[in-house]
Amino acid sequence: MRPDAGGIPDPSPLAILTELAHDARSQLPVPTPEELGNKWEMVSTRIAAQKARRRTLFRVSMAGVLATAVIAAWVLPRPGRLPGKATARADLSYQVEGGIVVDGGYLRESGSDTVRMRFTEGTEFVLSPGTRARLRSVSNSGARIAIEHGTASFQVTPRSEALWQVDVGPFLVTVKGTVFTVSWDAVSERFDLRLRHGEVAVTGPVSTGEISVKAGQRLVVNLPKKETVITEEDDGEKAANLDSPWTDSADPTQAPASEHPAPVSGRPAVRNPALATERRILDAKSGAGRDWVEAVAAGQWDHVLAEVDRAGVKQTLAHASSEDLLALADAARYRRRAGLARAALLAERNRFPGSPSALDAAFLLGRLEESRQGQIGEAVQWYDTYLAGAPTGTYASEALGRKIIATKALRGATAAESLAREYLRRFPVGPYAGAARELLLHP
Amino acid sequence: MRPHSSHVKLALVCPPTREHVSDIDLARALISGAAWAYAETWNRFSPVVFNMAISALGSPSEAEDIVQEVFCRLVRKAKTLRQPECLRSFIVSFAIRVLKWDLRRRRVHSWLTFEPSEALVDVVRVSLDIEARDMLRRFYALLSRLGARERLVYSLRHIESMTIEETAQAMDLSLSTVKRLQERATEQLSKWSESDFELTALLLRKRGWHEA
Numbered sequence: 339m340r341p342d343a344g345g346i347p348d349p350s351p352l353a354i355l356t357e358l359a360h361d362a363r364s365q366l367p368v369p370t371p372e373e374l375g376n377k378w379e380m381v382s383t384r385i386a387a388q389k390a391r392r393r394t395l396f397r398v399s400m401a402g403v404l405a406t407a408v409i410a411a412w413v414l415p416r417p418g419r420l421p422g423k424a425t426a427r428a429d430l431s432y433q434v435e436g437g438i439v440v441d442g443g444y445l446r447e448s449g450s451d452t453v454r455m456r457f458t459e460g461t462e463f464v465l466s467p468g469t470r471a472r473l474r475s476v477s478n479s480g481a482r483i484a485i486e487h488g489t490a491s492f493q494v495t496p497r498s499e500a501l502w503q504v505d506v507g508p509f510l511v512t513v514k515g516t517v518f519t520v521s522w523d524a525v526s527e528r529f530d531l532r533l534r535h536g537e538v539a540v541t542g543p544v545s546t547g548e549i550s551v552k553a554g555q556r557l558v559v560n561l562p563k564k565e566t567v568i569t570e571e572d573d574g575e576k577a578a579n580l581d582s583p584w585t586d587s588a589d590p591t592q593a594p595a596s597e598h599p600a601p602v603s604g605r606p607a608v609r610n611p612a613l614a615t616e617r618r619i620l621d622a623k624s625g626a627g628r629d630w631v632e633a634v635a636a637g638q639w640d641h642v643l644a645e646v647d648r649a650g651v652k653q654t655l656a657h658a659s660s661e662d663l664l665a666l667a668d669a670a671r672y673r674r675r676a677g678l679a680r681a682a683l684l685a686e687r688n689r690f691p692g693s694p695s696a697l698d699a700a701f702l703l704g705r706l707e708e709s710r711q712g713q714i715g716e717a718v719q720w721y722d723t724y725l726a727g728a729p730t731g732t733y734a735s736e737a738l739g740r741k742i743i744a745t746k747a748l749r750g751a752t753a754a755e756s757l758a759r760e761y762l763r764r765f766p767v768g769p770y771a772g773a774a775r776e777l778l779l780h781p
Numbered sequence: 782m783r784p785h786s787s788h789v790k791l792a793l794v795c796p797p798t799r800e801h802v803s804d805i806d807l808a809r810a811l812i813s814g815a816a817w818a819y820a821e822t823w824n825r826f827s828p829v830v831f832n833m834a835i836s837a838l839g840s841p842s843e844a845e846d847i848v849q850e851v852f853c854r855l856v857r858k859a860k861t862l863r864q865p866e867c868l869r870s871f872i873v874s875f876a877i878r879v880l881k882w883d884l885r886r887r888r889v890h891s892w893l894t895f896e897p898s899e900a901l902v903d904v905v906r907v908s909l910d911i912e913a914r915d916m917l918r919r920f921y922a923l924l925s926r927l928g929a930r931e932r933l934v935y936s937l938r939h940i941e942s943m944t945i946e947e948t949a950q951a952m953d954l955s956l957s958t959v960k961r962l963q964e965r966a967t968e969q970l971s972k973w974s975e976s977d978f979e980l981t982a983l984l985l986r987k988r989g990w991h992e993a
Contacts, residue, residue, distance in 0.1 A: 351974040351984050352967070355920040356939045362917060363836055363940055369828060378823045381849050385856050 429478050432457045437465075443473040457481065460495035461502065466521075474505070489521035496536070506531075509542030509559070516553075527561035549637055552674070566637035568672040570705065630665040639669035643678075651678065655685040660695045667702060680706050694731075700724040701733040704740060714744045735761075739770025742777065751781040808865035819856055826869070827852065830876040836940040837880055837933055839921035847883060851876045873951045877933065884929035912983055919980050923973050931966035934959055 349357075369377075437453035440446050445453050445465060453465040455473070461480075465471050469488025475481060480502040483490070494502050496515025504511040507522040509529050516536025522529055531540065533551050540549045540557060551557045551568065558567045633641050646654045646666060658666065663686040670679035683699040683706070690696050704720030707713040721741040724733060731737075738761050746754040758774035765771060802810070802821065810818035830851050834844035855875055862871050924932050933952060937943045938959075943951070949959045974980055 350971060351977075351980060352971045354984055355916060355923075355974060355980075358913060358916055359836075359839070359920055359940050360942070362913075363832070366832070366835065366841075369831075371824070374824050374827065377827070377845070377848075378820050381823065381852050382819075384849060385853050388853060 429476050430457045430459060430461075430481065432476065432481075439473055443475075445471050445473060459497065459500075461493065461500075463490055463492040465490050477501075485520065485522050487522060487524045489519065491517075491519040493517045494536070507542075508561075509540055512539045512541075529557070529559040529561070531557045533557075555672075563635075565635040567635070567668075570671060570709065630662045630669075634665045634668050634672075639672045642666060642669040643673060643675070646678075651681070655681055658685075660686060660690045660693065663689075664695060664698070667699070671702075671706070676706055676709070694728070697724055697727045697731060698733065700727065701737050704737065708740065708744055714748045718744050718748065735765040735768040735770065738764070739768065739773065742770060742774060746777065751777060755781060804868045805865045808862055808868035808871075811859040811868070812862055812865065814860065819852075819859075822855070822868075822872070823852055826872045829869075830872065833873070833876055833937065833941060834880060837884070837924075837936040839917065839924070847876070847879055850883075851879050854879065870950060874953065877951050877953075880933060881929045884932060887925070888929070912986060916980065916983050919977065919983070920974075923970055923977070926973065927966055927969060930954075931962050931969070934962040935966040935970070938963055 433456045434445065435454040435456070436449075436451070437445050437447045445455070447453055447467070451467050453469075453471075454462060455464075456462040463483065466489040469490055470486040471488070471490060472484040472486065473481065474484050479497075479499050480494075482503045482505065484505040485507070490504075492502075492504065492513070494500065494513050494515050494517070500515060502513045504513070504520060506520050506529060507524060507527070509522070511518075511520060511531065513536065516538055517534040518531060518536075518538060519534075520529075520531045529542070531538070531551060533553055533555055535553050537553065538551050540551060542559070543561060549557060549566070549568075554570055556569045558569075559565065630642050630645075633639075642665060654666065655663070663682045667679045667682035667686070670676070670682060680703065683703045686699040687696045687703075700720050701724040704717045704724065706717075707720060708717035710716075718741055721737040721744070724731065724737045725741070728734060738757065742754050742757045742761060745757055754777060758777045761768065761770060761774045762778075804825075807818055807821055807825070811822060827848050830848045831844050834847040835841055838844055838847070851872070855872065858875075862868065864871075924936070927935065930952070934948055934954075937948045937951065938945070945956055945959050945963075948954075949956050952959070954962075
């Protein structure tokens with residue numbers, strides 16, 4: 339039985355307990371300032387210790403991150419690894435014949451005339467004697483080679499992911515799959531690239547952007563003169579001129595035949611057709627039409643063609659100066675607009691008959707016709723026209739050489755033999771001398 | 782002619798002591814990272830936090846741990862205080878958050894280790910008789926069976942004597958939620974306390990009743 343205090347109901351056990359807890363809590367003494375100060379000292383110490391722990395943890399974490407980064411950088415494959423070191427699993431491997439790779443990736447000859455480098459995926463290149471080159475990096479997609487001086491010939495195996503880059507003096511040649519020869523003369527600052535197959539992109543000074551060079555074209559850049567010239571070359575010319583080790587008859591160690599021109603009596607020596615064009619551009623600089631001539635020399639062919647398209651082709655052909663017509667023909671040839679090039683050259687001949695430029699146009703028309711299917715006969719006629727008008731002219735050796743090639747293709751080697759003998763008599767060290775001798779020895 | 786002379790009364794103007802700095806100025810000093818502000822905040826608000834903690838936990842030593850933890854976090858997070866006029870509620874919210882975290886940690890620990898929460902041995906440092914100390918120990922044992930929110934609501938409302946509004950603000954809950962949690966806690970504590978025969982015997986002994 340529970341007591342009943344004056345009719346007031348007994349408080350529940352919970353109420354009693356809660357009241358007890360409340361009373362106990364109320365009896366807690368208020369802390370003095372000294373006690374609070376002492377406790378704050380403890381808290382301050384704890385805070386300082388926590389800060390020190392966080393700093394230590396941060397340093398340990400950073401050290402861990404750094405160590406992980408170092409290990410990752412060491413273990414993971416590195417693109418562009420320098421040669422001579424252990425290569426990553428996917429990097430191309432290579433063999434060097436006739437030389438060795440020394441510190442810095444420089445290729446040094448070892449008694450042999452040439453240095454040849456072969457890569458596992460089939461790409462190879464050959465350095466002509468005296469060429470100073472450096473293997474800058476090798477990756478799984480290709481390599482980067484620097485030609486500091488001299489001539490090198492490349493045969494790059496086409497692959498979708500291939501990336502081969504050749505630093506040639508201040509120029510950069512980017513290739514995927516192609517055969518080409520490139521040279522750089524550091525003294526005269528002259529860049530020369532001849533492309534047999536494929537397509538390459540060239541960047542560097544002079545040109546405002548990337549220059550795309552296609553198969554059969556030759557790009558010559560003369561930095562002191564700020565001239566950029568592209569000329570077309572066909573198979574016969576390549577056989578005669580190129581020093582590529584991947585041609586049938588050429589010696590890879592020989593400098594291009596066109597680099598050793600035959601002096602032509604009574605006229606300035608012309609080193610090769612490309613430079614003939616170059617010389618013409620130089621000549622034209624002193625006269626009217628300077629803008630287009632300079633634009634073509636600077637590689638701004640599209641600029642010239644755009645102006646022609648704006649003004650109208652007929653209008654231009656009817657009123658342009660002799661120099662402008664030749665510049666237009668060059669720009670059109672570089673951009674593979676053969677019809678426009680032919681029209682410009684024909685306009686040159688029709689409007690300025692009897693002029694040296696009209697004769698030059700005849701030779702260039704021969705080159706254009708030669709590149710057209712089934713027009714070799716026309717080409718021979720144009721070469722005859724030129725040779726008749728300028729037997730010792732700028733393009734004489736070129737025209738006769740091209741006539742040998744065209745006649746052989748048109749009527750056979752026997753018909754071309756007499757032309758070959760005539761060529762050797764007139765131009766014994768000319769650019770087509772090798773082809774002429776080959777024809778006579780192995781008709 | 783004699784020149785006029787004037788005498789200006791000079792008085793020594795003392796800067797206000799830190800004890801007289803308002804809560805708003807103290808909050809601004811905390812935000813700016815002034816070292817003195819931490820100590821002053823401790824002096825001003827650590828008793829508040831301690832009382833809340835001991836009401837919920839019953840153990841002064843554990844309450845002091847909670848207070849230290851609250852102020853360690855406060856020092857780290859002081860710059861996140863956006864409204865200087867809300868310094869008190871900012872600190873109380875911190876304290877509630879730490880208390881909830883601690884209570885939940887204890888429950889999880891007891892579930893994982895299959896051991897009940899430790900019995901409190903130093904219920905309060907006040908002069909109570911043996912029966913009263915034993916009753917308080919049993920009362921906090923019952924409280925420890927509640928969920929963290931129910932326990933906090935009950936202790937803030939009935940031991941710390943906070944109003945429903947104050948409790949709701951401190952715990953960042955709605956009024957209805959506080960009421961619901963309070964009813965649930967009261968119901969469960971009543972059931973548990975009435976079914977605890979030893980506790981009932983202690984209560985009867987306390988009242989001077991003895992079983993025949």
